Amino acid sequence: MRPSAVLASLLLAVCASAIPFNNAERNTALEAVKRDIANVESGLVEKRQPVDLGSLTGLVTGLxxxxxxxxxxxxSTLSGLVKQIESAAGGVGDVTGTLETVKSTLSSTLSQVNSASSGVDPSSLTGSVPDLNSAIAEVETLIASLGVLGGTSAxxxxxxxxxxxxxxxxKVLKGLLSEATSAA
Incomplete structure (x- = not known):
């Protein structure tokens, strides 16, 4: 036999064994091939789904x-601090201890306001404008009451x-107030 005839018969044998000829329906003749292709198909990227922002919205609402x-x-916290400063200025109690307490409370309050206000939409604070105004007034009163103790060298x-x-x-409270009023 010629080498070309051997090669042709070998190719026909391979092709015949790849897709068996049987009495199966036309749609099921290629099921084996379709099973192999199905794995490749599942690796394709599906249509992009919209991102669920519910958890993020809940986080912002919580902030x-x-x-x-x-x-x-x-x-009320600031008015309590003003009363402590005024009583310390009047000679009632330990001035240094009172001022240390005021400093600690004020630092804690500042960090709470800073952390809670970062990333908050100013338009959501429009209902808090009266609270912001009264807090600003109390901080100004606190600064004025500190002026009384400014002359004490200790x-x-x-x-x-x-x-x-x-x-x-x-400064933080006034910034929040200006953002809240401009967003309204």
Whole structure:
């Protein structure tokens, strides 16, 4: 036999064994091939689905709620600090201890307001404008009451630290107020 005849018969045998000729229906004749192709098909990228932002919206709502709750309690906290400073200025109690407490509370309050207000949509704060106004008034009263203790040389450094923290808080609150009123 010639080599070309051997090669042709070999190719025909391979082709015949790849797709068996049987009495199967036309649609099922290639089932084995379709099974192999199905694995490749599942690897294709499907249509992009819309991203569910429900968890992110819930997180932002939680931030707004925490900021609103901080703002509603901020006025009473600041008025309590003003009373402590006024009683310390009047000679009642330990001035240094009172100012350390005021500094700690004010620093904590500033960090809470900063962390709660970062990333919050200003338009969601329009209902908190009265709370912001009263908190700003209390911070200004606190700064004014610190002026009474400014002449005491023993606590001058502590008073300037508290004044700096109070000014930072005032700046943050005024920024929130301007954003909330401009968004309204």
């Amino acid at each position: 707004v709620n925490s900021l609103v709750s901080i703002l509603s309690g901020l006025t 606590v001058t450094s502590l008073v300037s630290q508290i004044t700096s923290i109070a000014n930072d808080l005032l």
